[in-house]
Amino acid sequence: MLARKRLLITGVLTRKSIAFAVAHEAQLAGAEVLLTGFGRTRRMTERAAARLPDPPDVLELDVNAEDDLAALAAEVEQRWGGLDGVLHAIAFAPADAIGGKFLETPPESAMEAFRTSAYSYQALARHLAPLMDSGGSVVGLDFDASVAWPSYDWMGVAKAALEAVNRYLARELGPRGIRANLVSAGPIASPAAGGIPGFDGLSGSWPEVAPLGWDADNPTPIARAVCFLLSDWSEAISGELLHVDGGAHAIAGVAPSRAESTAPFRVRLSAERLVGASGRASWGRASRRRP
Ligand SMILES: NC(=O)c1ccc[n+]([C@@H]2O[C@H](COP(=O)([O-])OP(=O)(O)OC[C@H]3O[C@@H](n4cnc5c(N)ncnc54)[C@H](O)[C@@H]3O)[C@@H](O)[C@H]2O)c1
Numbered sequence: 001m002l003a004r005k006r007l008l009i010t011g012v013l014t015r016k017s018i019a020f021a022v023a024h025e026a027q028l029a030g031a032e033v034l035l036t037g038f039g040r041t042r043r044m045t046e047r048a049a050a051r052l053p054d055p056p057d058v059l060e061l062d063v064n065a066e067d068d069l070a071a072l073a074a075e076v077e078q079r080w081g082g083l084d085g086v087l088h089a090i091a092f093a094p095a096d097a098i099g100g101k102f103l104e105t106p107p108e109s110a111m112e113a114f115r116t117s118a119y120s121y122q123a124l125a126r127h128l129a130p131l132m133d134s135g136g137s138v139v140g141l142d143f144d145a146s147v148a149w150p151s152y153d154w155m156g157v158a159k160a161a162l163e164a165v166n167r168y169l170a171r172e173l174g175p176r177g178i179r180a181n182l183v184s185a186g187p188i189a190s191p192a193a194g195g196i197p198g199f200d201g202l203s204g205s206w207p208e209v210a211p212l213g214w215d216a217d218n219p220t221p222i223a224r225a226v227c228f229l230l231s232d233w234s235e236a237i238s239g240e241l242l243h244v245d246g247g248a249h250a251i252a253g254v255a256p257s258r259a260e261s262t263a264p265f266r267v268r269l270s271a272e273r274l275v276g277a278s279g280r281a282s283w284g285r286a287s288r289r290r291p
Contacts, residue, residue, distance in 0.1 A: 001231045003030035006080045008072075008128065010036045010061060011089025011141070013191045015048050018141060019089035021223035027053045029227055034076065036061035038068070063090050063120040069127040076131060083131040085230040088124050088140040091192055092116040097154035099197040105154055113154045118161035125169050125180065135177025139229045140166060141222075142182040142241065144249055151198040163241060170239030179238040181229045185222045186214050186245035210246025211255040 007026055011019035012035050023033050033056045037045030045058050059075055062068050076083055093113035097105045125138045143152070145160035152159075162182065169180035187193060187203040193216075203216035225244045228234055243249045 001029040001233065002026055002227060005031040005084040005230065006034075006076075006082065007031045007230060008034050008036065008059075008076060008083060008086045009089070010063070010087060010124070012037065012045050012048050013041060014044060015051055016188075016190050017048070017089070018185065018188055018190055018219045018222055019087060020048055020052075021219040022087055022089070022226045023049075023052055023056065025220065025223040025227050026230065027056075029231075031227075031230075032080070034059055034079070036072065038062045063123060064115055066123075069123055073127045073131060076128070080131075082133055083128055083136060085137040085139070086124060086128050087226060087230070088121045088138065090116065090120055090124075091141075091155065091158070093153070093155040093158065098151065098195075099153065100151050102153040110154045110157070113158045114161055117155065117158035118165055121162055121165045122169065125173065125178075129173055129176065129178055132176070132178050135179075137179045137181070137230045137234065138169060138173070139180075139226050140182045141226075142166075142184040143187075144184045144243070144245070149202075151196060155196075166241070167239050174238055179229070179234065181234070181237060181240045181242060183222055183225050183229065184241050184243045184245065184249065185219075186210065186248060187216050188219045188222065189216045190219070206246070206248060208254045209251055210248040211251055212246040213255075214246040214248065 009019050009023045009026070011017060012023060014020070023035060026033055033052070033054075035045060035049050035056050035058045037058045038061050042058060042060065049055050049058050059072055060068055061072050094109040097109040097113045121140050128138075129136075140162060142162055143156075143159050145156055145163055149156055166180050166182045173180055186206055187199065189203065193199045206214045206216065222244045225242055229237065229242065
């Protein structure tokens with residue numbers, strides 16, 4: 001599916017990063033891959049890279065540094081003479097912008113979350129699109145921003161911005177034959193997820209809502225959807241938000257087939273989960289769907 005595709009994949013920190021699964025599946029599908037890493041954590045990216053089927057080089061990229069972006073584009077051009085696709089798998093929010101402090105977050109922290117997690121999608125595309133002479137594909141990773149989640153706070157706001165950036169990229173880059181799409185993923189137990197208070201509640205309740213079920217330790221279905229969007233098979237798709245979440249985004253309450261035999265009990269359980277024993281809302285999708 002990705003034979004002869006030259007792909008730049010950002011966001012690999014460890015083997016549990018969603019981007020690691022993307023790099024893995026992309027290589028299995030025949031792609032040439034380069035990774036990026038930055039600063040003190042670059043060594044971790046290099047260690048993860050060594051575990052891929054064909055260990056790729058890791059190029060330096062702090063996505064907020066224009067110099068890094070320019071040097072990255074120059075390096076990719078020198079190595080490959082062009083580029084066919086790029087994955088944006090980057091997100092960051094300061095501790096006071098996530099975890100239930102929404103009303104206390106200072107503007108600097110909200111703006112840092114926005115810059116690193118949303119504006120950076122434009123920055124990456126702006127620097128790399130000139131290398132996609134014969135068209136290409138930019139893909140980003142989203143967490144459904146159509147609702148307000150417990151604890152996700154300003155990262156949720158940044159993801160809403162990311163969804164808007166995606167539409168504008170599709171508009172601006174389409175005439176150059178470059179597509180822009182997001183995959184809205186269900187919860188995955190990645191390094192970033194470990195820093196989100198309440199993540200376990202979210203990933204624990206997701207399988208009850210998703211009609212297809214959900215395994216937070218398996219990012220491969222997300223990776224395969226990203227590979228599809230990076231491939232020519234998505235040639236007429238742009239500005240799209242593709243949910244890879246076991247179907248949870250489309251379902252109110254618990255998944256029908258799972259609820260069927262125990263519906264009254266399940267509805268009560270779902271309502272109880274809204275506040276839990278501690279009186280605090282859980283970080284689950286069910287928490288916005290009061291029966
Ligand atoms: N884990 C989930 O449940 C989940 C669900 C939906 C979407 N996502 C999204 O998937 C993407 C990848 O996250 P992940 O969960 O695999 O976690 P992760 O921690 O493995 O990846 C986040 C990456 O962002 C990178 N990063 C942060 N600041 C950066 C900067 N200034 N410059 C360059 N890189 C920077 C980190 O180095 C890291 O590699 C993120 O956009 C995240 O929001 C995650």
